Amino acid sequence: MEITEVRVSLREHEGRRLKAYATVTFDNSFVVRNIKVIQGNSDLFVAMPARKIKQFCPRCGKKVEMGSKYCSNCGAQIPPPKEQLQNRHSIHQDLAHPINQQFRDYLQSKVLDAYYQKKNSESERQPEQTKESSEVESQSEKQESEESSGEEKAE
Numbered sequence: 001m002e003i004t005e006v007r008v009s010l011r012e013h014e015g016r017r018l019k020a021y022a023t024v025t026f027d028n029s030f031v032v033r034n035i036k037v038i039q040g041n042s043d044l045f046v047a048m049p050a051r052k053i054k055q056f057c058p059r060c061g062k063k064v065e066m067g068s069k070y071c072s073n074c075g076a077q078i079p080p081p082k083e084q085l086q087n088r089h090s091i092h093q094d095l096a097h098p099i100n101q102q103f104r105d106y107l108q109s110k111v112l113d114a115y116y117q118k119k120n121s122e123s124e125r126q127p128e129q130t131k132e133s134s135e136v137e138s139q140s141e142k143q144e145s146e147e148s149s150g151e152e153k154a155e
């Protein structure tokens, strides 16, 4: 399977680990949104779209926080989560994900390439902005010189 398009929308906020969202198209025919570019402890990595696994009170049916022992609504005791849900990672469940390391690596490199490209193109825009502002400055200088020449005429 081939990745035929990657769209990246940057989410650069200082101190946050989320760097960007990516929308990835596979074989020109299948799109997965909400893929995230995350700043890990050392490297950037790609996280697949995920949902939080929810737990419900067996008595009143209200949603309860994962791992809580009693329902905050009715006080009923909540049975402990199943063993496979006890480790932290299992609280989030990937909605779509590669099932082998080869495709995982391929997807990650494609998304990160697109991320760096987008980042570079964003930073290239800044010199253009300074150019525009210098043009505005030279225009105002021109106006000033026209005004001063007008003053000369008035004299």
Ligand SMILES: [Zn+2]
Pocket: 057, 058, 059, 060, 061, 062, 071, 072, 073, 074, 075, 076
């Ligand atoms: Zn309850």
